[in-house]
Amino acid sequence: MTSAAESRADAGGTVSICSLRVGTGLFGIDTRQIREVLGTTAPQRVPLAPEYIAGVVSYRGEVLTTVSFRALLGLECRAGSNCILVFDGEQNEERFGLIVDGVSGVIAVEPSALEANPSGLDARSMEMFDGAYKLPSGLLIHLDPRRLRPSRLAGSGLFGSESGSIGRLKQERQGEQR
Numbered sequence: 001m002t003s004a005a006e007s008r009a010d011a012g013g014t015v016s017i018c019s020l021r022v023g024t025g026l027f028g029i030d031t032r033q034i035r036e037v038l039g040t041t042a043p044q045r046v047p048l049a050p051e052y053i054a055g056v057v058s059y060r061g062e063v064l065t066t067v068s069f070r071a072l073l074g075l076e077c078r079a080g081s082n083c084i085l086v087f088d089g090e091q092n093e094e095r096f097g098l099i100v101d102g103v104s105g106v107i108a109v110e111p112s113a114l115e116a117n118p119s120g121l122d123a124r125s126m127e128m129f130d131g132a133y134k135l136p137s138g139l140l141i142h143l144d145p146r147r148l149r150p151s152r153l154a155g156s157g158l159f160g161s162e163s164g165s166i167g168r169l170k171q172e173r174q175g176e177q178r
Contacts, residue, residue, distance in 0.1 A: 014108040017133070019140060020085070020100045023075045027100075028107070028133065028140045029085070035095075037103055038084040052159050053150060054099045059086060065150050066097040072128060072148070072159060087145040096150055107140075109133050114142055124158045 017028035018037075043055030043066045054068035054077075066084055070077050084097040114131045121129065130144040146152070153159045 013110065015111050016106050017109055017140070017142070018085075018106055019104040020069075020083075020143075021102045021104055022069050022073060022100050025073070026104070026138060026140050027069075027143050028109075029143050029145060031106055033087060033145050034085050035088045036086040038086060038097070040082060041084055043084075043097075043099070050154065050160060052153060057084065057097065059095075059097070062095070064095060064097050066099050067148055067150055067153070068099050069148075070099070070101070072124070072153070074124075087149075094149060094151060096148075098145070098148055107135075109135075109140075127156050127158055 016031040018031045018034055020027045020029065038057075038059075041057050043057050045055045046053055049055075052068055052071040054066040054071070056063050056065055058064070064086065068077055078101070082099045082101060083103050084099050085103075086095065086097050088095055113133050115134065116131050117126055117129050128143065128147055130142045130147065132142060133140045
């Protein structure tokens with residue numbers, strides 16, 4: 001259900017973007033793609049999961065896998081308050097949560113203001129980012145939640161699907177065999 005303000009923004013040719021903070025970066029996701037923003041919820045860590053999987057949380061009677069955006073960006077995970085954005089699965093795709101440092105608010109932008117990713121980005125950034133908006137306050141990197149789904153991240157091979165405990169265990173075993 002959209003609010004009257006969102007309806008007016010859509011009618012005026014703008015898109016409502018939820019702005020997020022992670023580290024020093026400013027990111028944004030179309031508000032229509034976000035099901036819910038959860039407050040500070042600490043995920044339960046999953047043994048042997050890749051580092052970008054922050055863990056699981058209970059969400060409306062379901063177990064929701066959460067992705068750490070800080071881990072995807074190569075930033076150190078931080079203790080303390082984080083927000084979880086919940087995204088619905090589309091056409092049998094998994095529902096998941098994205099953990100960010102904070103939600104800044106909602107801004108309206110012109111869809112035509114979205115610029116393509118620069119060609120000099122590394123492969124991981126190209127996989128995650130969906131362009132950028134130049135705002136008076138700085139650059140806002142646009143994210144498409146479909147690019148951040150756990151199954152897509154694992155399938156890309158760019159985020160170390162065998163990182164974390166599994167990767168260390170395999171390295172230890174390889175070292176023992178030599």
